[in-house]
Amino acid sequence: xxxxxxINLIRIIVSAALLLILHFLPIHGVLRFISxxxxxxxxxxDVLLKAYKGIKNKQPFDESLLMAIATIGAxxxxxxxxxxxxxxxxxxxxxxxxxxxxxxxxxxxxxxIAELMDIxxxxxxxxxENGEKEEVDPDDVEIGSIIIVSPGEKIPLDGVVVExxxxxxxxxxxxxxxxxxxxxxxxxxxxxxxxNGVLKIKTTKEFGESTASKVLEMIEDAxxxxxxxxxxxxxxxxxYTPIVVYSAIALAIIPPTILLILGQGMTYPTWIYRAxxxxxxxxxxxxxxxxxxxxxxxxxxxxxxGVLVKGSSFxxxxxxxxxxxxxxxxxLTKGVFDVTDIHPDLISKEELLHLAxxxxxxxxxxxxxxxxxxxGNEADGCTVSDVEEISGxxxxxxxxxxxxxxxxxxxxxxxxxxxxxxKGDFGTIVHVAIDGIYxxxxxxxxxxxxxxxxxxxxxxxxxxxxxxxxxxxxENVASKVAKTIGIDEYHSxxxxxxxxxxxxxxxxxxTDSTRVVAFVGDGINDAPVLSRADIGIAMGAMGSDAxxxxxxxxxxxxxxxxxxxxxxxxxxxxxxxxxxxxxAIGIKILFLILGAFxxxxxxxxxxxxxxxxxxxxxxxxxxxLWK
Amino acid sequence: MKxxxxxxxxxxxxxxKMEEAAKNTEGVKDAVVNFMTLKMKVEFEDGADIESVMAxxxxxCKKVESDCEVFYK
Numbered sequence: 001x002x003x004x005x006x007i008n009l010i011r012i013i014v015s016a017a018l019l020l021i022l023h024f025l026p027i028h029g030v031l032r033f034i035s036x037x038x039x040x041x042x043x044x045x046d047v048l049l050k051a052y053k054g055i056k057n058k059q060p061f062d063e064s065l066l067m068a069i070a071t072i073g074a075x076x077x078x079x080x081x082x083x084x085x086x087x088x089x090x091x092x093x094x095x096x097x098x099x100x101x102x103x104x105x106x107x108x109x110x111x112x113i114a115e116l117m118d119i120x121x122x123x124x125x126x127x128x129e130n131g132e133k134e135e136v137d138p139d140d141v142e143i144g145s146i147i148i149v150s151p152g153e154k155i156p157l158d159g160v161v162v163e164x165x166x167x168x169x170x171x172x173x174x175x176x177x178x179x180x181x182x183x184x185x186x187x188x189x190x191x192x193x194x195x196n197g198v199l200k201i202k203t204t205k206e207f208g209e210s211t212a213s214k215v216l217e218m219i220e221d222a223x224x225x226x227x228x229x230x231x232x233x234x235x236x237x238x239x240y241t242p243i244v245v246y247s248a249i250a251l252a253i254i255p256p257t258i259l260l261i262l263g264q265g266m267t268y269p270t271w272i273y274r275a276x277x278x279x280x281x282x283x284x285x286x287x288x289x290x291x292x293x294x295x296x297x298x299x300x301x302x303x304x305x306g307v308l309v310k311g312s313s314f315x316x317x318x319x320x321x322x323x324x325x326x327x328x329x330x331x332l333t334k335g336v337f338d339v340t341d342i343h344p345d346l347i348s349k350e351e352l353l354h355l356a357x358x359x360x361x362x363x364x365x366x367x368x369x370x371x372x373x374x375x376g377n378e379a380d381g382c383t384v385s386d387v388e389e390i391s392g393x394x395x396x397x398x399x400x401x402x403x404x405x406x407x408x409x410x411x412x413x414x415x416x417x418x419x420x421x422x423k424g425d426f427g428t429i430v431h432v433a434i435d436g437i438y439x440x441x442x443x444x445x446x447x448x449x450x451x452x453x454x455x456x457x458x459x460x461x462x463x464x465x466x467x468x469x470x471x472x473x474x475e476n477v478a479s480k481v482a483k484t485i486g487i488d489e490y491h492s493x494x495x496x497x498x499x500x501x502x503x504x505x506x507x508x509x510x511t512d513s514t515r516v517v518a519f520v521g522d523g524i525n526d527a528p529v530l531s532r533a534d535i536g537i538a539m540g541a542m543g544s545d546a547x548x549x550x551x552x553x554x555x556x557x558x559x560x561x562x563x564x565x566x567x568x569x570x571x572x573x574x575x576x577x578x579x580x581x582x583x584a585i586g587i588k589i590l591f592l593i594l595g596a597f598x599x600x601x602x603x604x605x606x607x608x609x610x611x612x613x614x615x616x617x618x619x620x621x622x623x624x625l626w627k
Numbered sequence: 628m629k630x631x632x633x634x635x636x637x638x639x640x641x642x643x644k645m646e647e648a649a650k651n652t653e654g655v656k657d658a659v660v661n662f663m664t665l666k667m668k669v670e671f672e673d674g675a676d677i678e679s680v681m682a683x684x685x686x687x688c689k690k691v692e693s694d695c696e697v698f699y700k
Contacts, residue, residue, distance in 0.1 A: 053693040063640065103637055110663060224659045224668055234643050289639040289662075296663035 001104065008100050015039035015093055019086065028083070036085040044071065044092040061241045063283045067095055070279040074602060077269055077276075091280060091602045098610020102289060105617045109293060112624060113300035117219050119172045119191040120212045121154040127200070138207040149199045155190050158210045159201040166197035173215065174556040175306030175565075191215065214548065215303065218310055222299045223292065225311025229577050233291045236585075237284040244592065248278035251596060270598065277595040280605035286584040290616035291577055297623035298573035307566040308554040317535045318553060319570035321516045324464055324563070325503055327529070328471035328478065330522035331539060332455075332485060332560060333446040337366050339374035340427060340447070344440035345420070352440050356432050358384045359397040359406040367428060368395075370444050394430075405433040412438065427477065445477070448484055451561040456486040458564045462571060465515075468506065470499045470529075499529045507534070520563060522547070537563065573623045580616045587612050628671045632681070633698045635665060641692040648687040654680035667697060 001009070018039040027035060041048075047064045054062030074088035124141050125148045128134040133148055138156040141147060146162065149155050155168075167179035173191045182188055188201060191212035207213055226234075252275035256267045295312035302309050309315045329335045344352040357375035360368035361384055387397040393414065394407015405411055409431060412419040417433040419441070427445025431438070456467050469490040471478050478492035491502055506517055519526070519533035522540050527550040530536030538551035540558030548554055555562040591608035594600035600608075636642050642662035649658035649667065654675035659668045669684065671677060681699035688695050 050693055057690040057693070059691055063638070099638075106639075106663075110665075113663075220664050220666070223663050224661050224666075226659075237640060237643065283640065285638065285640055288643060292639065292661075292663055 002107070005100060005104055005107070008096065008103075011042055012093065012096055012100060015043040015089070018042070019089060019093070023086070032083060033079060033085070036089060040071070040075070040085075040089045040092060043089070043096055044068070047092065047095075061245060061282075063285075066241075066245065066279045066282050067092070070276045070602075073272065073276045073279075077273055081269060087602050091606050094606040095280075095610055098606075098613055101610075101614050102285070102617060105614075105621070106289065106293065109297060109621055109624065113297060116300045116304045116624075117216055119154070120216050121156045121190075124156040124207075125149070125153075141203055141207060143203055143206060145203050147201050147203060149194045149201060151194055151196050151198065153194055154212075155188055155192050155194060155199075155201065156210070156212075157201070157203045157207055158189050158205040159187075159203040161186050161188060161199055162202045163200035164197050166199050167195040169193040169195055170557075172304075173211070173306065175304060175562075176557055176559070215308060218308055218548070219299060219303050222309060222311050222314075223296045225313050226292075227295060227312040227316040229316060229574075229581065230291055230295065230312060233284075233287045233581070237288050240284045241282050244278055244282040247592075248275040248282070251275040251278060273602075274595055274598055277600065277602050277605040278592060280602060281588055281591055281595065281608045283609055284584075285609070286588075286613035286616045287581060289613060290580045290584070290620040293617060294573055294577045294580065294620040294623045297621060298569065301624045302566065302569055305562075305565055305569070306556040307562055307569065308548075308556065309566075309570070310552050310554070314535060314552040315570050315573060317516055318518070318567060319574040320514060321518045321535065321567060322463065322465045323468065323506060323510070323515065323517045324459065324466075325468045325470060325506060325517065325519045325529075325533065326487070326560075327499070327519075327521035327526055328469050328473060328481060329446060330558070331520055332452045332469065332487075333448050333481060335446065335522065337370035337428070337444045338447045339370055339442055340445045341443035342440070343422060343443070345438055347434075347439055352432055353442060354380075354382075355399055355404050355434070355439070356406050356430060356442055358382055358399045359387070359395050359404050361397075362387055363389070363395060367430060367444050371430070371442065402434050403436075405436075406430060446473075448481060449558075449560060451559050452485050455560050455564065456488075458561070459567065462564065462567050464567070468502075470494055470502055472496070496525055496528070499526070500532055503529055503532050507532075520560070522558065526550075537566070539563075576619055576623055580619055583619075584612050584616055628673075628675075628677070630669055630671070630677065632667045632669065633665060634660065634667045635696040635698075636662070636692060637694060641695060644691040645688040645695060648691045649684045652680065652684045652687050655684065658684075 022035055048068050050064035051068035054065035071088045071092045075085055078085050078088060123135050124138040125133045126136055126141065127146055127148055141157055147157060161182055161184050163184065165183045167181050168188065169179055170192045171177055179195055190210040252272045256271040259267050295315060298315055299309050326332050342349040342352055353375050357371045360371050382400050385398045387395065389395050390411065393411040394405065396403060396405045405415055409419055412431050412433060415433060415436050417436060417438040419431050419438050422429045422441055422443060427443045430442045430444055432441065433439055459467065467487045469482050469487045471492055472494050473492060475492045478490050482490040494502065503519055516534045518535045518537055519529050520537040520539060521530055527546060530538060530550045535553060536551040537553045537555060538547035539555040553566060587608050591600050591604055595605060636645060639662045642660045646658055646660035649655055649669060654672050655669055656672050657670040671680060685697040685699065688697060
């Protein structure tokens with residue numbers, strides 16, 4: 001509660017108490033009128049003051065001005081009729097209660113969301129001259145400085161570990177609860193919390209360019225990119241108030257005048273009272289507060305789950321996604337090669353892998369890396385010499401005195417080794433020959449991510465109609481991956497530009513543009529496709545600026561299940577937005593009609609104004625619960 | 628030229644009125660008021676004197692909503 005809220009709360013309590021006391025005092029006439037004015041001014045002086053300023057600045061639809069007219073009008077009617085001032089004062093009182101609650105709730109959620117986004121530390125520690133820790137402003141740390149991060153602290157700048165081992169809690173950035181182990185030479189990003197060991201980090205980026213600052217900036221900017229719903233509300237608000245105010249004027253004049261002419265008697269006070277109830281309902285507050293709040297809360301909560309949505313508009317589009325186009329490598333599959341099978345002729349499996357790994361010892365080709373990883377024990381005392389790389393063929397080397405050939409079928413043909421076709425799985429086949437005699441082959445393939453399995457089924461639960469996979473990979477690999485994951489449609493052997501035209505084709509084939517097409521890629525070479533689709537989702541983007549730039553939604557880690565999280569969350573958020581729009585407009589129109597027929601009095605009108613606003617705010621806050 | 632300013636305002640409807648007022652100020656190309664983060668993003672026309680334009684923006688905002696503040700200094 002801030003100072004203003006405290007003062008207003010006291011005003012509310014005091015005037016409510018006074019109203020209660022006055023109710024039991026047997027006072028009449030002028031004394032009664034004057035004593036009722038006391039709580040009215042206590043609760044309403046700021047509204048009256050603002051109303052005066054509204055007149056001065058020629059703002060006929062100022063909320064305070066309308067409220068002032070409604071309550072003063074009600075008091076005047078009471079003075080003229082029966083001396084019941086309670087209603088007018090109570091209307092002002094409840095209006096203030098509603099305003100107070102709105103300001104409190106919005107302030108509270110503003111703070112909650114800010115806490116969610118609190119990933120940027122405001123201090124950094126550098127090593128002083130005598131090795132002591134020296135506190136500095138992270139803005140002042142230059143690229144290449146060594147910073148010290150103790151356990152429990154947040155990493156302030158992106159960099160590379162130069163000393164120390166530790167586990168990092170990346171939850172604030174990725175939503176992933178499993179800690180990540182880091183050692184020397186590992187890259188680390190700002191915003192992670194260092195859990196156990198002291199780390200010395202050489203910074204690679206300035207504070208403003210570091211991941212945590214970038215992410216924070218993006219979320220703050222996100223709610224400035226307004227969604228269609230927000231635009232609708234702004235436009236609605238602009239016409240709603242004038243329409244209601246003019247209807248109120250019409251209501252106060254036309255029906256009683258007609259009745260008077262028809263000889264039904266003087267009914268002006270009744271109609272003026274009804275017109276005043278209109279003025280109370282004339283503020284579109286409920287909508288204007290709750291819709292942006294829903295988006296803001298939704299985007300804040302999403303960022304906590306590791307899903308960065310770059311604008312309210314994208315959250316809205318995301319919720320309408322019907323078709324998802326996936327890139328294969330790095331998105332649905334791990335994008336790194338693993339040895340998946342070994343088919344030796346003559347020698348044992350271990351021996352075959354052993355020889356192949358040794359030959360590839362000095363190569364950094366992804367396939368070589370996978371062979372070395374699969375073998376593991378590289379330093380086993382074997383002698384490897386005369387390594388020769390034959391481009392487009394493979395590698396040869398002398399291992400323990402034998403000439404070993406590792407490569408493709410062309411290499412085998414060159415040396416006259418009789419190679420055999422792999423009957424097993426799909427993937428890249430590495431043939432091995434020893435001294436010109438075929439020794440078998442090793443199957444290396446990209447592995448499907450564990451969480452890609454079952455992904456399609458989950459997505460279908462949340463309204464996704466069609467899934468498509470695009471890949472530059474070979475047909476047999478693509479078909480196997482598509483079948484395993486359950487993708488509806490796939491296109492293989494595509495060049496990067498083919499991916500763009502495929503997406504364009506999907507876009508042109510749909511029946512109308514509300515059937516949103518999303519593209520999910522790892523952001524490395526998909527930038528053109530990411531921007532071509534209705535909504536581009538980049539994954540595994542932690543630390544990759546290009547992907548963050550090109551995409552509309554960024555998944556901080558490379559878990560495809562986050563797509564489900566993102567879509568489910570966006571749908572929930574948009575459902576809440578629509579609930580609020582229909583509820584608020586519905587109730588307001590209902591009470592306008594009831595008010596016009598004299599069924600709803602001012603109490604009802606206050607409910608339709610502030611009561612609805614409060615309910616809508618409470619509903620909007622549900623967006624914070626992203627799950 | 629784009630700049631972001633902190634603002635203070637109590638109600639969301641007033642915030643959108645401020646946005647409208649800021650947009651219609653001379654020297655302002657576009658303006659976005661974000662009630663949730665209490666920030667105003669102003670895109671200036673080329674060659675506009677930022678200080679004086681912002682003084683005008685503040686004045687116009689106060690006309691539509693007396694109880695508001697734009698922190699541009």
